[in-house]
Amino acid sequence: MLTSNRTRILVAVALLALAVGGSAAVPAGQVLVVEDAETGEQLLTAPVQEDTTVSIEYNHSVEKTRVLDEYTVRDGELEMTRMEFESYGWGLPARAEVHKENGSYVFDPEGSWEEVYVKPGHIAGHKLHVSGETYDLVALSDARSVRLHLTNQSVLDAALH
Template identity: 65%
Template sequence: MRRGIVAALVVLIVAGSAAAVPGGPALVVEDAETGQRYLTVPVANGTTVALEYTHSVERTRVYDEYTVRGDRLVMTRMEFESYGWGLPSRANVTRENGTLVYDPPGSYERVTVAPGSIAGHRLHVGTRTVDLVALTDERSVHVHVIRRSAFAAATDTLTTYDSTRLV
């Protein structure tokens, strides 16, 4: 009986210690209204995170690129094919293979996105691509970086994402 109690205490101490050890950052996509977590993907400083969609009026591709820096998403690149509502008409853009490219300012704790079937929002995290419309059922989401414990990082692999929703 005593050995069982001691063993249980050791397990609790080890689990508690693992929960306190830093496990690294992760990108989270969660419902903007309810906080329901749709996606958790491990990231590192320098990981590219991008939103790609079709502009609702111009019907052209827009690509917004961010780089993970600590707990922030720093906007590092914007690509678009034509000027339209919401696009930087007075920005200093360059043209690369017919695409307008812009180095926008901005560092964000979170980015809010309203995925839609017309726009076809996709989220790129490193080499992974996720269909945000299918993942969220077109619900608005917050995209942000969190710090996880080693325990949370280890268990995230069990619930990180539904691979059927990858593009």
């Protein structure tokens, strides 16, 4: 009787270990990771899918006008697909082929990146928009540089976060 109970417990523990181990290996999907650029500490993970829009919005430090950098999740990278700005100023594309849309200059920049670095600032008020959610990058990072990148997340990681 005692051996039978021990066997059942050992079998239950083994099955539990297999279930946990299996869930760690099964991908739940892709996530956008925001981490401290110096320490690598994860500050935010947000689920994304192919063609999800990820935007960084801020106020231009000199012009004091809104700028929006838009990326689209494509093939495991962040492809820059749109930039909107309300006035020309330092660091903005003076020679780009732009068109006017709702009072803003708009263009489709080239480029796709595995990672994007941002230095959130109190004056600029950087915000991150992902899948209808808005995150305050300044508060999230305490105005420290962040690294944005995509990764696949397991079912276990998703459950723990």
